[in-house]
Amino acid sequence: MTSSFLQPRGPGEDRETHTFRGGGRSRAAGSVNLERQAEGSEGAGTVLSYNPHINLTLTQQRQRLPIFKYRSQIMYLTEKYRTVVIIGETGSGKTTQIPQYLHEANWTGNGYVVGITQPRRVAATTVSPSLPTYLPLLVCLSVCVCRQVASRVADERGAMLGREVGYSIRFDSCCDPKQTRIKFLTDGMLVREMMKDPLLKDYSVMILDEAHERTLHTDIIVGLLRKIMKKRDDLRLIVSSATLDAELFKNFFETNPTRDSSRDTAVILTVEGRVFSVQPRYVKRPVANYVTSTVETVLALHREERNGDVLAFLTGQEEVDTAVAHLGEHASRSNKGMQLMAVPLYGGLPYGDQLKVFQRAPPNTRKVVVATNIAETSVTLPGIVFVVDCGFVKLRTFSLTTYLESLMVVPVSQSSAVQRAGRAGRVRTGKVFRLYTEDSYEKLEQTTVPEMQRSNLAPVILQLKALGVDNVLRFHFLSPPPADSMLHALELLYALGALDDDCQLTQPLGHNMAEFPLPPMFARMLLTSDTFGCSDEAVTITAMLQVHHVFNQTSRQKASAVSLFSISHYFRVNQFNKDPRWCQQHFLNYKGLCHAVSIREQLIKLLKRFKIPLTSCEGDPEPVQRCIVSGFFPNAARLHYTGSYRTVRGDHTLLIHPSSILHSERSPPWVVFNEVIQTSKQYMRDVTVIKPGWLYELAPHFYEYGTERELAEAKRRRTDAS
């Protein structure tokens, strides 16, 4: 049995109707129905359920998707316009169907490919409560959203994954350059492809899925596509977006200079989905403490509402743990009526604990998942009927005074609030309890500030340069970042040797740095590591520092580069990556360590490509420290007599993070650091002891002279202070 009833069609053929074979069982019949998996949240959401229409063929299933009735319209608009912005509600099936419609309409003729980008590699995992308990485990191990959606589409086409339908993500690519016609890939992967093929000449149509999430990579792609489409008038673009951003995308790609709308080149189409309504409830007056208020709200709705699981949003791990603990106390105290089961969910949670949120609550028990923003896009929970939204989120911000990134708790945007509420409307009509007034909801920002406007731009600028954008200051950004932020990034890249006096990418250093999937300072450190005779150590430390959750228990967070190095060593040498128990015993995150090992292997391959030999300094710390300085000299700080630190450039006050092993020791006079996190104070993380002489030796251009702007700024600060 194949799905050969869906033959590719030429442009002249009838595209409105399908024929299908009745009778016999299709491939999917009688097994778990993966259809909703593909349609739920456009592939980002996975809802597994038993096939209710056991005798439906795959074609019939496809035709039942909400998107199906827009098929001819989408095909018409794609031919008439160059850009189609599709406002697609959750559950419309657009991720899996639109590429197939295009394929069937022969957009993949002459060897062309239809590409579909996703902002995430990991599928949003969710399971139907009706599944047996062992199934969630299987589902949660599913590899990635691209693979998942691609294999669904391959199934629907009766094709083998990796032939006609393929996918490409970091560490895992499954496509055939000659045969693949529909290709799912992460947005970051497409940026990499653009470095090799700046005009994307293999593609006839590019679909940007979930573009409203406005990741750095999506925004880079969007700006570049605008350039590409000037040179390639045959290329079509389909942007899948939320309602609020649709106009922004349309106007960005519109090339019609006249007011005559019949000459428009971009258009918006709204596609309805399958969602239930969610009624909002607001508080009468602002709450004093949203954590305790969350607990109270959950308890109140537990008393008053009929059954249905609850999802509560808080901003961070600590808040989540506090709320779960409080809910647990109440649950154990009240024994009459329905029981309460509170489970935490955040990114740093060990894998086994993360799976608990998918377990069904025992009979007569209500499940309450207290989660960070991970539940807003990355993890979709089944059976949620009530949402409690604290109204805040922890967001990355980039300071224009210190030029440091930090995490800050800020009010959510309306689109974020709507997204959170939507989590209650997947099974039946739901309710959202917003811990802010209706008035303050109206005053929230409509959309979240895109990452491009709140990030350190050095990695972005480096990539744009490598992608052939000569004048980044004049690059057409969908949302232009602050000019100051761009200038800072240019200066930093210049200091790292990636750019020359004419602001061009240096050869080979700048070009090679851009090839590394790393922040520029790490890339520079690796590319010079051989001269210190410690590229082996440098590559391991770099890989370990890319992984966020190496340690499971916060109390065990005593770590330095050196101990990270030995953990990595033991993990690899002793083949412990086959044994998660070793990690558990040592409070280490198994998944995180496996990831670090993959990154390490990838980096070693790149070093090989640039003919940098793997050398080791055999335990001598100084070469490693000097090597770190060669990349991280811009992040140098010296001990101030007050006991805190001051950055060498900018004179900003910083402290060593209490989790660092250096914190308990006598404060070293000079250090460099990887990053800063701001909580009650600004803390340096991943700190290395250095000698000041190394700064002048390894980065004389940076420390002998400041830029005029910086000198003026420092002078201004001194005068302000006095």
Place this chain on the structure above:
DNA sequence: GAGCACTGC
């Protein structure tokens, strides 16, 4: 002596 939202190459 405090405690890092989430992705991605």
